Amino acid sequence: MNKMEYPNQTDGAYEIKSGGSGAKGFVLWREILMAYVSPAIMAGIGGLVTADKGLQLGALTTIGGTSALVAWMLGLWLRSRGVHKRWISGAPHLVVVGLFALMGAMFGLFAAWATSGLLEIMIPSNDLAWVGRVWIDFPLSGFIASTIVIWRWRLAVTTNFSSKRRR
Structure with missing residues (x-):
């Protein structure tokens, strides 16, 4: 008798089922949602603990909204041009x-400077x-x-690249 006549009933019961290559892709709306929710929850908890209504x-x-905006802009750039930049996928993770986190902080400083400067011109009393x-x-x-977006994008690209290479 061979194995085909009496298959083991546990074959396939403990396999990890996955669709396609088994790697999660980079889905922009999911990354934007994660970038909004993570800092918003942490800052909200901090506000509750310290009783800081602001x-x-x-x-x-400002915290969740800016995070979502940066994630959206960076995610769009990564989807369109990030794959073609070899240094992003080739350099150490x-x-x-670190480079993208620094650029995100610099973008935030520029946005704060532009926002506060624009509001001073429009609303001189700065009552906000x-x-x-x-x-x-x-x-x-x-x-x-x-940090969140580039980390998750690199993982998705590295996983997809390695799974394609195995085929």
């Missing part, structure tokens, strides 16, 4: 993440309480979002 409000607006927070919220959000 931080609680900032968690949902931590170096690439959140304007003072943008100098911390925007660079920190850019840093966090860039």
Whole structure:
């Protein structure tokens, strides 16, 4: 009797089922959602613990919103041009993440400078309480979002590349 006549009933019961190559791809809306939710939850918890209403409000607006915006812009760039840049996928993972995190923080500083400068021109009294927070919220959000997106993108690209090479 061979194995084909009496198959083992546990064959396939413990296999890991996966669709396609088994690697999760880079899905932009999921990355934007993750970039919004992660810092917003952490800042919201911090606001609850310290009873800081400004931080609680900032968690949902300036912190989460800036993170989502940076994730969206970086994700679009990575999808269109990131695959063609060999240094992004070829350099060590931590170096690439560090560079993009620094660029995200610099973008946040620029956005804070532009926002506060524009609001000073439009609203001279600066009665908006959140304007003072943008100098911390925007660079920190850019840093966090860039780190999350580039880390997850590199993992997706590396996993897809290695699974294609095995075939």
